[in-house]
Each structure stands twice: as structure tokens, then as C-alpha cells.
Amino acid sequence: MSSGVVVGYDGSDSAKAALLVAVDVARAHGDELVIAFAYELNPVAGELHDYHAAVKELAEKRLAEALSVVSADDGLEVEAIPVARAPAEALVALADERDARLIVVGTQGESPIRSALLGSTPHKLLHISDRPVLVVPPPGPR
Amino acid sequence: MESATLAKPTGRIEVEDKGLKKNAITFVSNVVIGVASTAPAYSLAATLGFVAAVNGLGVHSPAVMLVAFFPMAFIAAAYYWMNRADPDCGTTFAWVTRSMGPWLGWQGGWAIVVADVLVMPSLASVAGNYTFQLFGNSTPSNLDVTIVGIAWIIIMTAICYIGIELSARTQQFLLGMEFVTLVIFAVVALIKVYVNHPKHSIQPQASWFNPFGVSSLSALDGGILLAVFVYWGWDSGVSVNEETENSSTAPGRAAIVSTFVLVAIYLLVTTAAEAYGGIASLVNNQNDVLAPLGKGVLGSPLDKLLIIAVLTSASASTQTTILPTARTTLSMARWRALPKQFGTVHPRFLSPGFSTLWMGTVSTLVYVLLSATSPKNLIPDAFTSLALTIAFYYGFTGLACIVYYRRHLFTSVKNFVYIGLMPFIGFAVLMFVLVKAVVDYSKPHAGYAKPFLGIGSPVAIALLMIILGVIWMIVQRISMPAFFKRRPEVVDPGIVAASPAGRAE
Numbered sequence: 225m226s227s228g229v230v231v232g233y234d235g236s237d238s239a240k241a242a243l244l245v246a247v248d249v250a251r252a253h254g255d256e257l258v259i260a261f262a263y264e265l266n267p268v269a270g271e272l273h274d275y276h277a278a279v280k281e282l283a284e285k286r287l288a289e290a291l292s293v294v295s296a297d298d299g300l301e302v303e304a305i306p307v308a309r310a311p312a313e314a315l316v317a318l319a320d321e322r323d324a325r326l327i328v329v330g331t332q333g334e335s336p337i338r339s340a341l342l343g344s345t346p347h348k349l350l351h352i353s354d355r356p357v358l359v360v361p362p363p364g365p366r
Numbered sequence: 367m368e369s370a371t372l373a374k375p376t377g378r379i380e381v382e383d384k385g386l387k388k389n390a391i392t393f394v395s396n397v398v399i400g401v402a403s404t405a406p407a408y409s410l411a412a413t414l415g416f417v418a419a420v421n422g423l424g425v426h427s428p429a430v431m432l433v434a435f436f437p438m439a440f441i442a443a444a445y446y447w448m449n450r451a452d453p454d455c456g457t458t459f460a461w462v463t464r465s466m467g468p469w470l471g472w473q474g475g476w477a478i479v480v481a482d483v484l485v486m487p488s489l490a491s492v493a494g495n496y497t498f499q500l501f502g503n504s505t506p507s508n509l510d511v512t513i514v515g516i517a518w519i520i521i522m523t524a525i526c527y528i529g530i531e532l533s534a535r536t537q538q539f540l541l542g543m544e545f546v547t548l549v550i551f552a553v554v555a556l557i558k559v560y561v562n563h564p565k566h567s568i569q570p571q572a573s574w575f576n577p578f579g580v581s582s583l584s585a586l587d588g589g590i591l592l593a594v595f596v597y598w599g600w601d602s603g604v605s606v607n608e609e610t611e612n613s614s615t616a617p618g619r620a621a622i623v624s625t626f627v628l629v630a631i632y633l634l635v636t637t638a639a640e641a642y643g644g645i646a647s648l649v650n651n652q653n654d655v656l657a658p659l660g661k662g663v664l665g666s667p668l669d670k671l672l673i674i675a676v677l678t679s680a681s682a683s684t685q686t687t688i689l690p691t692a693r694t695t696l697s698m699a700r701w702r703a704l705p706k707q708f709g710t711v712h713p714r715f716l717s718p719g720f721s722t723l724w725m726g727t728v729s730t731l732v733y734v735l736l737s738a739t740s741p742k743n744l745i746p747d748a749f750t751s752l753a754l755t756i757a758f759y760y761g762f763t764g765l766a767c768i769v770y771y772r773r774h775l776f777t778s779v780k781n782f783v784y785i786g787l788m789p790f791i792g793f794a795v796l797m798f799v800l801v802k803a804v805v806d807y808s809k810p811h812a813g814y815a816k817p818f819l820g821i822g823s824p825v826a827i828a829l830l831m832i833i834l835g836v837i838w839m840i841v842q843r844i845s846m847p848a849f850f851k852r853r854p855e856v857v858d859p860g861i862v863a864a865s866p867a868g869r870a871e
Contacts, residue, residue, distance in 0.1 A: 273453040274456060274696060275455045275693050276455075278711045282711050282713065282716070
């Protein structure tokens with residue numbers, strides 16, 4: 225029986241929106257909420273240790289922000305995890321590990337050009353996930 | 367995995383990263399990263415002409431490529447051991463600081479920055495030139511090349527800033543293309559030399575590879591100093607291999623394989639280029655030796671392949687120029703050796719944002735400065751002085767390894783050879799080359815440009831950069847004194863015990 229909701233969070237507006245939706249879903253099912261900040265560092269051209277540490281500090285800061293938003297909701301079990309791996313793969317792996325009900329991400333407000341160049345996480349996620357994926361747009365007029 | 371409970375009762379952050387990424391990088395990727403980090407096509411295009419032009423070197427360019435490999439391989443051993451003890455992206459900065467104190471360490475970090483800044487004008491002008499070659503204009507004006515070159519720097523900086531990462535597969539594809547093109551070029555050139563005997567061609571001889579055949583020591587020395595550049599960047603491949611693999615044997619093997627692949631391609635292409643065009647062709651086209659040869663060897667339109675190979679190589683080599691510089695300054699900022707802006711990570715792109723933009727801006731300014739004053743002379747001279755800087759920081763990385771591990775050098779023969787002797791030979795050779803080069807290049811007419819205060823232009827450029835570094839270091843000493851009170855340390859004995867050489871006892 226699936227339980228748990230995995231949400232990708234990077235501090236962007238759409239990620240904040242995704243977080244709120246994920247909270248709703250988790251609360252509705254009485255699931256655990258897993259907030260993940262996933263990042264991948266380019267291994268080319270040198271050692272990564274300090275750079276990795278700097279990015280992880282940022283990840284922890286963002287996750288602490290996310291927790292401060294979420295933990296206003298009492299009774300919800302929440303876990304926040306930084307993951308050093310390409311975001312889409314990281315979320316899928318985490319969801320598998322937790323046997324999550326679904327994965328929630330923001331649209332990340334990606335511009336079409338950036339998405340084309342980099343590939344967008346939601347797009348990749350839809351391709352590689354065999355669990356339901358919920359993509360949440362940022363608030364505001366469209 | 368430890369979990370820290372935050373003040374909020376319902377939430378917790380896991381402190382350690384999830385170790386989800388196991389064996390994500392394969393053996394082939396490791397080799398590819400190692401080879402790609404040196405950008406072989408660009409390195410050859412930019413260096414070969416200068417090597418061939420060294421007075422008294424004659425036909426012995428391949429011998430120089432061969433000889434230069436050894437000190438670099440020995441320094442790579444130092445990288446391997448230092449990285450094992452302290453996988454820090456400040457590399458030379460962090461390691462020299464740890465082993466020999468903050469003052470020398472700071473200068474080591476500065477040397478990395480200077481080397482990367484000084485290579486950018488050459489990189490940009492090669493990229494600019496080859497862009498025009500690609501579209502059939504073989505004699506672009508200096509202004510045009512400069513404008514396109516600046517565009518390249520901006521694009522490259524932007525790529526590093528927004529963190530576009532070529533996937534391992536894309537990299538394998540690009541490198542494969544580059545590699546196949548170089549091999550085709552070399553093989554076709556050699557076949558034509560033996561079959562068609564084109565004008566100026568000379569048949570390769572065994573003596574080309576014999577370093578003892580070089581007429582004078584200063585010729586060999588000058589050649590090696592330049593050839594050091596073609597192997598520059600390979601060390602980062604070695605360290606990355608170490609970091610990304612969990613197995614204790616595969617990473618070393620990947621590093622060794624990438625080394626031999628590199629030496630082989632350099633020897634092959636150097637020999638072929640020299641055989642096909644003769645020395646004169648290399649000397650007369652110093653800024654881009656491959657494009658003019660490509661026309662004769664491959665003919666139109668296949669010669670475009672070679673141009674594309676150099677262009678992709680030049681753009682790939684930004685990853686070995688901008689990325690490590692940004693990581694070095696980021697590391698220095700985290701050690702409180704530079705202002706803290708250098709340590710910031712872009713909130714969205716997760717790149718070392720400020721460091722990357724700083725590097726791009728400084729490179730552009732230096733390029734414009736050199737190009738506006740004397741592009742034909744100062745860019746090659748900056749390139750020569752860059753080799754001085756590389757020799758300095760590679761050499762001191764070797765020394766740092768010996769000093770850091772000094773209590774363990776005599777505990778086993780393996781330790782002595784791999785941690786002591788090899789880095790020491792690397793250090794000694796590079797220091798010899800450096801000192802000799804400083805003596806030679808400081809002569810008033812050593813550079814292409816006019817001497818500055820009676821000092822040859824390449825050494826004058828290096829001196830100027832050292833003075834700038836010392837000034838900045840003093841400013842840092844006054845504004846952020848804590849870093850400069852660090853004491854040198856030695857390696858944690860546990861790391862030595864856990865290493866293969868330590869275990870071999």
C-alpha cells in the first residue's frame with residue numbers, strides 16, 4: 225500500500241506552490257511528507273568538495289524554510305532531505321524508496337528556451353516516473 | 367545517517383546527503399572526463415606552433431610532447447594523494463595552505479586564477495579564428511576575431527553561470543567526434559606523406575622522438591614549458607575519477623587509461639602535422655596550426671570537420687578554465703581567504719555565481735586589453751607566461767604532497783616511491799623548467815612584444831600578475847586576518863593507513 229508524498233523543493237515560487245499542494249495531499253491521506261532538494265554538480269574540471277558543501281548549505285537553508293512553512297500544520301509527519309543527484313532521477317528514487325503515493329513538483333517557471341536547452345525536471349519526471357506526478361504552476365495570473 | 371531534529375517538532379532535515387548516486391559514472395565516462403578535461407584538439411591547435419617555433423628544437427616536437435608527459439604524470443600522483451587526504455575544490459590553494467601555510471597557499475590559489483585568466487585570450491582568439499575558418503574566411507581582421515572571441519567568452523561564462531551541464535553521453539559523443547577527427551587527420555596526413563610526398567613534407571624519423579637529439583638544453587626546456595600546457599587539466603580528471611568512483615581499483619585504472627590515450631593522440635597528431643607541413647607550416651601558423659593543414663590533408667569540405675573538432679574542443683575547455691577557477695575562488699572564500707561574495711552559490715542555478723561572473727569579466731577585460739594593444743605579440747606572450755604559472759602551481763602541489771605526507775614517506779618502499787619520489791621529481795623538473803624559463807624569457811627580446819622596463823614580455827606579464835596577487839593578498843591579510851594565522855599541518859595517519867600503498871605493508 226503506497227504511503228507518503230514526495231515533493232521537490234528549490235525555493236522558487238512554483239516550488240512553494242507545489243509544497244502547499246503536497247501538504248494538502250499528504251494531510252488528506254494521512255501520509256508522510258518528504259521534501260527533497262535535489263541538485264547535481266558537474267564532475268568535469270575538478271574537485272567538488274567545497275562547492276558541494278556550499279550547495280548543500282543552500283539546500284539545507286531552503287529545506288529549513290520549507291519546514292517552517294509546513295510545520296504550522298500540526299500532526300503532519302515531515303522529512304526534509306538534500307539529495308546530490310539529478311533532480312528527476314533523485315525524486316523517482318526517493319519515491320521508490322518510500323513507496324510514495326505520488327511526486328509533486330512545481331513547473332519551476334522554466335522559460336521555453338531554458339527548458340529546451342537544459343530539459344525541465346517536470347518533463348523528465350513524466351518520462352521516467354512510474355508513479356503519478358503532480359505538476360503545480362506558480363500562483364498569479366496566467 | 368544522522369538526522370538532526372529542528373526546533374519544529376514535526377519536521378527534520380537529514381544532515382547528510384542521501385547516498386543515492388552509486389556507480390553513476392562508468393569507467394568509460396571516467397576516461398572521457400579525464401581526456402576531455404585537457405581538450406586535446408584545442409590544446410594541439412594552440413600549442414603545437416609555439417613548440418615548433420622554439421629556437422633549436424627543430425623536428426623534435428614529438429620528443430618534447432613525450433618528455434613533458436613525465437613530470438605531469440608525477441604531479442598527477444601528488445594530486446591523487448592530496449585529493450585522498452583532502453578532496454577540496456581549492457586544490458593547490460587548499461593543499462599548499464595545509465602543508466606549507468597560508469601565505470604560500472594563497473599564492474598557489476592566485477596562480478590557478480592567473481593561469482586561467484591568461485589562457486582565456488588565447489582560447490578566445492583560437493575560438494574566434496576557427497569560427498571564421500568554419501565559414502570560409504581564413505583571414506579575418508583582428509577586430510572581427512576579437513569581437514567573436516569576446517562573444518565566445520560571454521557564451522562560455524553564461525554556460526558555466528546557468529549551470530548547463532553536458533550529460534556524460536553528450537560529452538562522450540563530442541569527445542568521440544573530436545578524437546575520430548584527429549585520428550583521421552593524422553592517418554590521412556601520414557598516408558599522403560608516404561604516398562604523395564606533398565610539398566614541404568618530411569618522412570617521420572625515430573629521432574623525432576628522441577629528447578637527447580635536441581640541440582640545446584634551453585630548447586628542450588622551452589619546448590617542455592609549452593608542452594606542459596597540453597597536459598594541463600588532466601589532473602582534474604584524475605581527481606574526479608577518485609571522487610566519483612567507490613571502487614578502489616577502477617578510478618586509478620581510468621586515470622591511467624586516459625593518460626595513455628592522451629599521450630598517444632598527442633604523439634600521433636604532432637608527428638603527422640610536422641611530417642605533412644614541415645616545421646615552417648607549424649611555425650608560420652602558430653595561432654592555429656590545424657586549420658591550414660586540414661585543407662591540404664582532408665580537402666574541402668572534410669577539413670571543416672577538423673575546424674569543428676577544434677571549436678567543440680575550445681568550448682569544452684571552458685569547462686577546464688572557468689569552472690575550476692570559479693571553484694578555486696569559491697573554495698578560497700570558504701576558507702576566508704577571499705571576500706565572502708566569491709563563496710556564494712546562485713540560488714537558482716546552483717553555480718558558483720559570483721566567482722563565475724568575476725572570472726568571465728576579468729577574462730574579457732584582459733583579452734580586450736591584450737588585443738587592443740598588441741594582439742599578434744601579447745597574446746602569445748601571455749600564453750608563454752601562462753606556462754610559467756602552471757609550472758609554479760603544479761610544482762608546488764608536488765612539494766605540498768611530500769611535505770604533507772613527510773612522516774609517512776619512509777614507512778614503506780611504495781610510500782617512498784609514489785608519495786615521495788614521484789611528486790619530488792615532478793616538482794624538481796617543473797622548478798628547473800620554471801627557473802630556466804624565467805632566466806631565458808626575461809631577456810629583453812625573449813617575447814614577441816617589446817620588453818617592459820628591460821624585462822622580456824612573458825616574464826613581465828608574470829611579474830605583473832605576481833605583484834597584483836601580492837597586493838591583493840596584503841589587502842586580505844589586513845581585512846580578513848584570521849586565515850593568515852593558520853598553522854601548517856600534516857596528514858591524518860588514518861588516511862595513509864586506509865590507502866592502498868599504506869595497506870600494502
